Amino acid sequence: MNSAIVRGLLVRGMLAGLASGLLALVVAYFLGEPRIDAAIAYEESHSHEHEMEIVSRSLQSTAGLATGVLVFGVALGGIAALAYCFALGRVGRFTPRATAALLSAAALVAVYVVPFLKYPANPPSVGDPETIGKRTTLYFLMMALSVLLAIAAVIVGKRLAPALGNWWATVVAVAGFALAIGLAYAFLPAVNEVPEDFSATLLWQFRVAALAVQLTLWTSFGLVFGHLAERLLHPKPATASLATGQEAATA
Amino acid sequence: MAHPIAPAAATPAITPISLKTILPWAVFFTILMLALVYFVGAEQGATSLISGEDVHEWVHDGRHLLGFPCH
Numbered sequence: 385m386n387s388a389i390v391r392g393l394l395v396r397g398m399l400a401g402l403a404s405g406l407l408a409l410v411v412a413y414f415l416g417e418p419r420i421d422a423a424i425a426y427e428e429s430h431s432h433e434h435e436m437e438i439v440s441r442s443l444q445s446t447a448g449l450a451t452g453v454l455v456f457g458v459a460l461g462g463i464a465a466l467a468y469c470f471a472l473g474r475v476g477r478f479t480p481r482a483t484a485a486l487l488s489a490a491a492l493v494a495v496y497v498v499p500f501l502k503y504p505a506n507p508p509s510v511g512d513p514e515t516i517g518k519r520t521t522l523y524f525l526m527m528a529l530s531v532l533l534a535i536a537a538v539i540v541g542k543r544l545a546p547a548l549g550n551w552w553a554t555v556v557a558v559a560g561f562a563l564a565i566g567l568a569y570a571f572l573p574a575v576n577e578v579p580e581d582f583s584a585t586l587l588w589q590f591r592v593a594a595l596a597v598q599l600t601l602w603t604s605f606g607l608v609f610g611h612l613a614e615r616l617l618h619p620k621p622a623t624a625s626l627a628t629g630q631e632a633a634t635a
Numbered sequence: 636m637a638h639p640i641a642p643a644a645a646t647p648a649i650t651p652i653s654l655k656t657i658l659p660w661a662v663f664f665t666i667l668m669l670a671l672v673y674f675v676g677a678e679q680g681a682t683s684l685i686s687g688e689d690v691h692e693w694v695h696d697g698r699h700l701l702g703f704p705c706h
Contacts, residue, residue, distance in 0.1 A: 386656045394660060416700040439692040452675045452697015459671040466661045473649035480649070496702065505702035508695075519704035520681035594700050617649070 392616050394465045400609035401461015405454040408601040412453055415593040417445050422586050423507035430509070430579070453597070461605060464491055468613065475538065476550070480617045481610040488606025494534035496598040499526040502569050505594035507587065512577045519575055529568055537561040676703040 424441070439448060468487050475483065503523045511519065541557030548556065578587060676698060678684060679691035691698075691706075698705040 386652050387660075389652060390657055390660045394664060412697070412700045417696065420696055420699060438688050439695070444692065444696050448693045449696040449700070452694035452701065455671050456675050456697065456701055459668040459675075462664055462668045466657070466664060469652050469657045469661070470654075473651035477648055500702055503704070505699065506704070507699060508705075511704065511706065513706045516704060516706055517681040520677055523702075523704050524677070590699075594702050597700050598702070 389616070390466075390469050393469055393613060394462060396612040396616065397461045397463075397465020397468065397609055398458050399461070400605050400612060401457040401459070401464070402454060403457075403608050404461070404601050404604035405457020407604045408457060408597050409450055409453045411600045412449060412593070412597045413445070415596055416590070417449070419507055419586060419590040419593055420445070422583075423509050423590065426582065426586070427509035457601060457605075460491075460495070460601070461609070464488065464605065465609065467491070468609070472617075475542070479614065481614040484610030484613050485606045488602045488609070490534060490538075492598060492602035494530045495527060496602070497595075498530040498565055499523060500591075500595065500598075502526050502572065503575060504591050506577075507590040510578050510582060510587065515575070515577065522572060522575065526568065526572065530565065533561055533564050533568075676701065680705060 421441075464487060468484060471487055472480065472483055475486065478486065503519070503526055537557040537560055540560060541553045544553035544556055547553075674690060675694050679688055680698075681704075695705065
C-alpha cells in the first residue's frame with residue numbers, strides 16, 4: 385500500500401519535472417538563446433581558427449536545448465519526488481501541497497542558487513578549456529556540499545524545535561546553513577576566466593537568464609507536483625463521496 | 636467574513652512513509668536520475684565515457700543555460 389504511494393509520487397514527480405522542463409525550455413529559448421548567440425559571435429570575432437561544426441547552431445538551440453532541459457527536468461523531478469517521500473509528514477505539520485512548495489523552494493536554493501553564487505553559469509567563450517576538469521569538480525562539489533548542508537540544517541532544525549519552538553529552531557538552522565556555506569565560499573578556490581573585453585552587460589544578461597530558467601523550473605515543479613501530490617494523498621471530498629456512493633450502490 | 640477561516644486543526648498530521656518502503660526506490664532511481672544529470676551536465680566535458688564530442692555538442696546550449704561548466 386505504502387509502496388504504491390512511493391510509486392505514484394515518483395511517476396508524478398517525473399511528469400511534473402517534464403512539464404516544468406517545458407516551461408523552463410520556453411524561458412531558455414527566448415531569454416537564453418539570444419545571449420548564447422551574442423557570446424558565440426564574440427567568440428568568433430576573437431578566434432582565427434574555425435572549429436569544425438559537429439552539430440549545427442540551429443539544432444543546438446532547438447532540439448539540443450530541448451533534450452538538455454527536458455532530461456534535466458525529468459531527472460530532477462524524479463529525485464525531488466523521492467526526497468518528497470522522505471519529507472512528507474517528517475518536516476512538520478504541512479499539507480502535501482505546502483510540503484511540495486517548501487521542498488521546491490529549498491531545492492532551488494540548495495541545488496542551484498547556492499552553487500551559482502560561487503560558480504555562476506557562463507556563456508560560451510567564458511572559461512578556459514584547460515581548466516574544465518577543475519571547474520566541473522568544484523561545481524559538483526559545491527552542489528553536493530550545499531545539498532548535504534541543507535539536509536543537515538533540516539535535521540538540526542527538527543531536533544531543536546522541541547526546545548526552541550518552531551520559529552527559533554528554523555532561524556538557528558538557516559543561520560547555521562548560511563554560516564557553513566559562507567565558510568565554503570571563503571575556502572573553495574575562486575574561478576574567474578572572463579576575457580578582458582567580454583561585455584559585462586552580456587555576462588549579466590546571460591546569468592540572469594540562467595537564473596530565470598531554474599526559477600521557472602522549480603517554481604512550476606512545486607506548483608504542479610504539489611497539486612498532483614495533494615490529489616493523490618487527499619482525494620477531493622466530492623470524488624471521495626462519489627466513490628463511497630458507488631461502493632454503496634454496488635454493495 | 637465571507638471566507639470562513641478553517642481552524643488550524645484542519646491540517647491533519649500525515650503519517651510518514653516508512654524508510655524501509657522508500658529506500659529501494661530512492662537508491663535505484665536516484666542513481667538512474669543522477670546518471671541522466673551526468674549526461675546532460677558533464678559527459679565529454681571533464682570526463683568522457685563515450686569518445687568524441689557528439690553528446691557535448693548536442694546538449695551544448697542546455698549545459699550553458701543550466702549552469703554547468705562547459706568547455
